[in-house]
Amino acid sequence: MPGSTSSKIRTPIILVNFKTYIEGTGKNALKLAQACEKVSLETNVCVGVAPQFADIFSIANAVSIPVFSQHIDPFGAGSFTGHVLPESVKEAGAVGTLVNHSERRLKLADIDAIITRARENKLAQAVCSNNAAVSAAAAVLKPDMIAIEPPGLIGSGIPVSKAKPEVVSGTIDLVRQVNRDAVVLCGAGITRGEDVAAALKLGTEGVLVASGIVKAKDQYGAVMEFAEACRKHR
Amino acid sequence: MPGSTSSKIRTPIILVNFKTYIEGTGKNALKLAQACEKVSLETNVCVGVAPQFADIFSIANAVSIPVFSQHIDPFGAGSFTGHVLPESVKEAGAVGTLVNHSERRLKLADIDAIITRARENKLAQAVCSNNAAVSAAAAVLKPDMIAIEPPGLIGSGIPVSKAKPEVVSGTIDLVRQVNRDAVVLCGAGITRGEDVAAALKLGTEGVLVASGIVKAKDQYGAVMEFAEACRKHR
Amino acid sequence: MPGSTSSKIRTPIILVNFKTYIEGTGKNALKLAQACEKVSLETNVCVGVAPQFADIFSIANAVSIPVFSQHIDPFGAGSFTGHVLPESVKEAGAVGTLVNHSERRLKLADIDAIITRARENKLAQAVCSNNAAVSAAAAVLKPDMIAIEPPGLIGSGIPVSKAKPEVVSGTIDLVRQVNRDAVVLCGAGITRGEDVAAALKLGTEGVLVASGIVKAKDQYGAVMEFAEACRKHR
Amino acid sequence: MPGSTSSKIRTPIILVNFKTYIEGTGKNALKLAQACEKVSLETNVCVGVAPQFADIFSIANAVSIPVFSQHIDPFGAGSFTGHVLPESVKEAGAVGTLVNHSERRLKLADIDAIITRARENKLAQAVCSNNAAVSAAAAVLKPDMIAIEPPGLIGSGIPVSKAKPEVVSGTIDLVRQVNRDAVVLCGAGITRGEDVAAALKLGTEGVLVASGIVKAKDQYGAVMEFAEACRKHR
Numbered sequence: 003m004p005g006s007t008s009s010k011i012r013t014p015i016i017l018v019n020f021k022t023y024i025e026g027t028g029k030n031a032l033k034l035a036q037a038c039e040k041v042s043l044e045t046n047v048c049v050g051v052a053p054q055f056a057d058i059f060s061i062a063n064a065v066s067i068p069v070f071s072q073h074i075d076p077f078g079a080g081s082f083t084g085h086v087l088p089e090s091v092k093e094a095g096a097v098g099t100l101v102n103h104s105e106r107r108l109k110l111a112d113i114d115a116i117i118t119r120a121r122e123n124k125l126a127q128a129v130c131s132n133n134a135a136v137s138a139a140a141a142v143l144k145p146d147m148i149a150i151e152p153p154g155l156i157g158s159g160i161p162v163s164k165a166k167p168e169v170v171s172g173t174i175d176l177v178r179q180v181n182r183d184a185v186v187l188c189g190a191g192i193t194r195g196e197d198v199a200a201a202l203k204l205g206t207e208g209v210l211v212a213s214g215i216v217k218a219k220d221q222y223g224a225v226m227e228f229a230e231a232c233r234k235h236r
Numbered sequence: 237m238p239g240s241t242s243s244k245i246r247t248p249i250i251l252v253n254f255k256t257y258i259e260g261t262g263k264n265a266l267k268l269a270q271a272c273e274k275v276s277l278e279t280n281v282c283v284g285v286a287p288q289f290a291d292i293f294s295i296a297n298a299v300s301i302p303v304f305s306q307h308i309d310p311f312g313a314g315s316f317t318g319h320v321l322p323e324s325v326k327e328a329g330a331v332g333t334l335v336n337h338s339e340r341r342l343k344l345a346d347i348d349a350i351i352t353r354a355r356e357n358k359l360a361q362a363v364c365s366n367n368a369a370v371s372a373a374a375a376v377l378k379p380d381m382i383a384i385e386p387p388g389l390i391g392s393g394i395p396v397s398k399a400k401p402e403v404v405s406g407t408i409d410l411v412r413q414v415n416r417d418a419v420v421l422c423g424a425g426i427t428r429g430e431d432v433a434a435a436l437k438l439g440t441e442g443v444l445v446a447s448g449i450v451k452a453k454d455q456y457g458a459v460m461e462f463a464e465a466c467r468k469h470r
Numbered sequence: 471m472p473g474s475t476s477s478k479i480r481t482p483i484i485l486v487n488f489k490t491y492i493e494g495t496g497k498n499a500l501k502l503a504q505a506c507e508k509v510s511l512e513t514n515v516c517v518g519v520a521p522q523f524a525d526i527f528s529i530a531n532a533v534s535i536p537v538f539s540q541h542i543d544p545f546g547a548g549s550f551t552g553h554v555l556p557e558s559v560k561e562a563g564a565v566g567t568l569v570n571h572s573e574r575r576l577k578l579a580d581i582d583a584i585i586t587r588a589r590e591n592k593l594a595q596a597v598c599s600n601n602a603a604v605s606a607a608a609a610v611l612k613p614d615m616i617a618i619e620p621p622g623l624i625g626s627g628i629p630v631s632k633a634k635p636e637v638v639s640g641t642i643d644l645v646r647q648v649n650r651d652a653v654v655l656c657g658a659g660i661t662r663g664e665d666v667a668a669a670l671k672l673g674t675e676g677v678l679v680a681s682g683i684v685k686a687k688d689q690y691g692a693v694m695e696f697a698e699a700c701r702k703h704r
Numbered sequence: 705m706p707g708s709t710s711s712k713i714r715t716p717i718i719l720v721n722f723k724t725y726i727e728g729t730g731k732n733a734l735k736l737a738q739a740c741e742k743v744s745l746e747t748n749v750c751v752g753v754a755p756q757f758a759d760i761f762s763i764a765n766a767v768s769i770p771v772f773s774q775h776i777d778p779f780g781a782g783s784f785t786g787h788v789l790p791e792s793v794k795e796a797g798a799v800g801t802l803v804n805h806s807e808r809r810l811k812l813a814d815i816d817a818i819i820t821r822a823r824e825n826k827l828a829q830a831v832c833s834n835n836a837a838v839s840a841a842a843a844v845l846k847p848d849m850i851a852i853e854p855p856g857l858i859g860s861g862i863p864v865s866k867a868k869p870e871v872v873s874g875t876i877d878l879v880r881q882v883n884r885d886a887v888v889l890c891g892a893g894i895t896r897g898e899d900v901a902a903a904l905k906l907g908t909e910g911v912l913v914a915s916g917i918v919k920a921k922d923q924y925g926a927v928m929e930f931a932e933a934c935r936k937h938r
Contacts, residue, residue: 019317021315021316022311023313023315055289056292057324059293059294060293060328073318077256081256081257081446082256082339083256083286083307083337083446084340085256087256087261087288089261090289090290090291091290093262093263093290094291096290103317105318107811107814109809109810109812110810110811110841111806111809114834114835131813133816136813136816139845140812142837142840143841144837156315180844180882213315341578343575344575344576344577344578344607345575345599345604367582370582373582373608373610376603376606376607376610377603377607414648489782489783489784490781490783490785490787490789491783495792496792496795497795522788523756523788524758524792524798525761525792525796527761528796540785540786541785545724547724548724549725549859549915551724551754551774551805551808553724553807553808554756554757555724555729555756557730558724558730561730561731564758568786571785571786572785573784574786624783
């Protein structure tokens with residue numbers, strides 16, 4: 003992966019955001035991460051997990067797949083009570099971080115500072131964005147990954163890759179004008195293998211997914227369906 | 237402790253906020269927490285620690301003293317990427333949380349919601365405040381603890397308990413008019429045992445401290461000096 | 471009015487929040503303010519208006535009724551681009567300000583600082599709150615007015631004074647335990663004269679209203695209906 | 705001016721940010737705007753003013769030079785109490801707006817939405833940025849103007865155009881790679897005519913200035929010195 007800061011991270015990637023779902027908290031989070039690891043080992047497809055801060059340590063010490071933080075703050079070490087120091091999630095075992103998720107939108111200057119701070123800590127950065135123009139703006143800051151997620155489709159079950167293919171391909175086009183290297187992912191409404199296949203066909207190198215896997219009755223089966231779609235694509 | 241949600245928490249309490257200091261991150265955080273535990277076991281004085289989110293799990297599994305989160309969010313389980321679910325820090329081992337620290341000031345309605353959410357999760361709440369009036373306003377919301385910290389003195393080395401005793405005693409008076417039970421702590425500039433003694437003499441039931449211990453060359457010695465002051469006070 | 475900073479403000483008061491409705495912007499705002507003034511002059515009931523910042527000057531120079539800002543910032547004069555200096559809205563003609571509206575929730579320490587800054591500028595403060603406990607917490611800070619608005623009912627057309635009378639009376643009870651003087655208003659879902667009458671009967675001294683008047687086809691008629699209800703109550 | 709939404713705005717431009725300085729509030733703001741207009745009429749150099757929201761109406765009705773808002777919000781008309789509707793400042797007489805000033809930093813997605821909303825209202829947009837990379841990221845969103853202001857120099861009296869010429873020229877280079885049309889301004893520490901001359905020589909088309917003019921003992925003289933520097937440059 004170009005610009006990657008971790009040899010663990012390969013594309014195509016299925017990046018599973020645990021959000022603050024109960025099914026992705028504490029012991030549930032650990033079990034889900036282990037299911038993701040199992041699929042990854044069985045299919046040789048890269049599956050990353052983004053659990054809550056307090057679950058990074060136990061998960062990163064239990065599984066071999068890449069663990070992402072859901073957010074880091076732009077600050078350096080110091081007097082920032084209640085904030086997330088990049089060094090802290092790194093030492094807990096994270097190899098990457100989400101940045102600017104639609105549920106944790108950030109100031110432009112902070113996105114820039116966070117990318118720098120993440121790089122200093124060898125944390126891969128997946129910057130989330132809401133449309134093609136914002137994706138390209140973020141791409142100028144040279145993060146490792148851009149994840150386009152149209153807000154209206156998040157959690158909707160309507161897959162961006164099938165309902166709004168032009169948003170995905172338009173994002174890739176616009177990003178490529180300013181950044182040749184960034185890996186482009188897409189997310190929002192992805193619940194089935196065919197949604198993943200459609201995303202890859204549009205030129206993305208993976209998906210950012212949450213409820214489609216975390217809320218699935220059969221989490222292992224859902225990840226496996228996604229991974230099979232990735233394997234077939236190659 | 238009145239209203240306490242954890243039998244671990246007793247007063248007088250020395251509550252050590254690790255902030256995002258490097259000396260309080262990762263392995264350093266674990267070592268510091270162990271030093272705090274050692275003092276607590278040797279003196280029988282309650283010493284609590286508030287490490288970063290990602291360090292709660294490893295610390296809470298290693299020590300017997302109370303572990304606090306530095307912040308929790310008011311949300312329930314759901315779609316809140318990058319936020320701190322009370323259930324998450326609870327399951328990682330926290331028994332309490334700071335709320336509204338001066339470096340993480342919160343909206344009034346969120347402080348109210350966080351206290352409710354913390355209570356649901358049996359997490360003790362230490363609400364930080366900047367003056368007597370704000371302390372009393374917070375006290376109306378019935379948190380377990382109020383920690384008054386005049387912003388100008390935080391990290392200054394000038395102890396609030398000696399430089400501004402009237403702020404501390406005025407806070408206690410105003411809080412007592414609206415809340416008989418809340419434990420009142422004070423913080424800011426506390427670096428020596430005599431500062432702790434002065435705080436207890438003014439009627440507080442403990443101190444909230446950060447750099448005075450985390451940045452001390454001899455962390456164990458610093459905590460011990462604080463604990464001795466507590467022991468003498470009884 | 472106890473603690474009032476403006477002789478213009480009397481109770482019972484109908485306080486009309488123009489929000490950022492087009493019907494309450496620019497020339498529309500001026501016309502609406504004039505309709506409010508007409509009703510006030512005809513009924514001798516106090517009707518206040520809270521237009522957008524950029525409309526305060528033209529409205530305050532055109533009508534004799536009290537003009538409120540929708541928000542002010544806690545800062546003093548200085549380097550705070552894009553913020554709302556109390557001195558600025560005062561000089562433009564405002565005699566009061568909303569504080570902590572549910573659409574502009576504020577940090578607890580900022581509410582405290584804003585009340586102080588408003589008082590320095592002789593601006594009456596109407597602090598909005600979402601429940602009884604938060605109302606009482608705000609009341610400790612001694613604002614001139616507290617306006618309780620349950621979030622779920624705002625803009626709903628279901629009047630708080632009829633649907634949740636216990637919230638209104640519970641708020642008054644709790645506020646009175648910590649503050650004898652603050653005027654208590656209620657809002658949310660108020661669209662008819664009978665809703666206003668119900669609010670006054672519960673012990674409030676007025677209402678905070680927005681869509682019920684601003685979005686009414688006959689704005690003058692709507693204000694008149696509210697004012698008549700106030701007049702009958704006396 | 706390419707992409708301009710107002711025939712009033714021409715380059716080179718001196719854009720004066722009144723911040724929340726007392727010298728730029730209320731009647732003082734009006735007097736300062738009139739001094740700026742006088743210089744503009746005498747020198748035929750474009751001088752724009754960015755007063756506080758509540759002062760836009762009286763200033764825009766008194767002077768012929770371009771009036772900017774210091775900020776607008778991304779929202780449409782509706783329930784957004786305490787926010788700044790683009791329609792509102794437009795109707796009050798503004799022809800442009802600052803966006804993302806260092807004292808009012810915005811979320812990336814909001815900057816994108818604000819530029820769109822400003823365009824809908826024919827308000828020129830001057831997006832402020834803190835370094836070359838952030839400037840280029842903002843430029844991707846196609847605002848009319850980019851104003852680079854290194855935070856450390858704001859209000860310092862050390863002119864960016866002389867102390868950090870490489871930041872200014874580096875910004876222009878990076879912006880031009882993604883946007884051919886945006887007017888680039890620079891700001892921070894600009895207090896003398898020679899600072900303005902240096903800024904123009906580096907390839908900017910004007911300056912964003914605050915204390916250098918607003919806090920000057922002789923405001924008219926200060927603006928005149930800036931305007932003369934612009935005139936000589938042509």
